[in-house]
Amino acid sequence: MPRTPGQRAGLTYDAVLAAARDVFAERGRAGLSMRSVAAHLGVAPNALYSHVADKTALVDALLDDVLGSLAPPPADADPRTGLREVMLATFDLLVTHPGLVPTYLERQGARGPRARALGEAMTVLLARLGVDEDAAGRVVRALIVHTLGYAALATADDASLTPDQLRADLEVTLDWLLVGASRS
Template sequence: MNARRHPGQRYPGQRAGLTKEQVIATANDVLADGGFGALTMRAVAERLAVAPNALYSHVANKTELVDEVLDATLRTIREPATDDVEAVLREIMAETLTALLRHPDLMPAFLARQGSRGPHARRLGDIMAAALERVGITGSDAVEARRVLIVYTIGFAAFAAGPPEGNPVPLDELQHNFASGLQWLLAGILAGRC
């Protein structure tokens, strides 16, 4: 005879109030503690004290989980409060670098996934595309300009996130180098506009 479940009663493996934000935060913790190779659905479920299948109502698989974790790092990046195209692009890339440097443990995942694909990444991409369009850079030229800026920024973050013993360049010097290189890139992109 099957026992009737009361409204609000949980099934085995469920956890009351488990949210997507908790799943992503816990995945981030697993990455911070064990690196990219340690991140599995089972490891996240164990930290949350739920069965792995409880995670699937929030993320479809490990790939989506990684994409969500990567995208969450971009959540704090705001739309620049200026119409100056160079300033918009510079501020977004500088804030992206800062966000990436706060999570050096995520660099292998950013490199493996070639960036983020979530809603925050798309929002920033749309802001960049709109800025480029204001100066006549559209279509494949705009896509290429954005890609170059993103690859530059992720590359710098990966270089800066390297092990301290293998990275003799101080962080403040690297950040200065990043700003100088970004200025050169933007000058070239904007000078070549249609």
């Protein structure tokens, strides 16, 4: 069986993802392209397509990779505490990666396996709060959008509140959302 261009170049998915992280750190979202990642690796752009379908898939993989440092809440955690902690950890993570926040907003979150695992763990906890499966999807989305919004405020160039002040606000408002969700 013939090898694909990516295999002939000695590339792996992890190497492509690491190069995408480097390019993003150096050039931001605007500078991230299949060509720029290929140039960083010293290969032709077509070598990347053995590992990622296109730029959108590359961006999605990059976003999901960042989420890899978040541990899903344990299924036996107190539901409100587990949900609150995963959202606060998400906020903290996003604040340490301010360049990615607009990309998370643009892509409306992340779609990869790590994002799905977090969402599934959140759905388990919501079920333990009595939230049915249909409503759980909406609640997860609301929690993510809410947290992304606070992260966007915290990482804005002209933020009037500090990240610590916004995190304190987020803690309170997450509690409000979770109390409301458990009553639905």
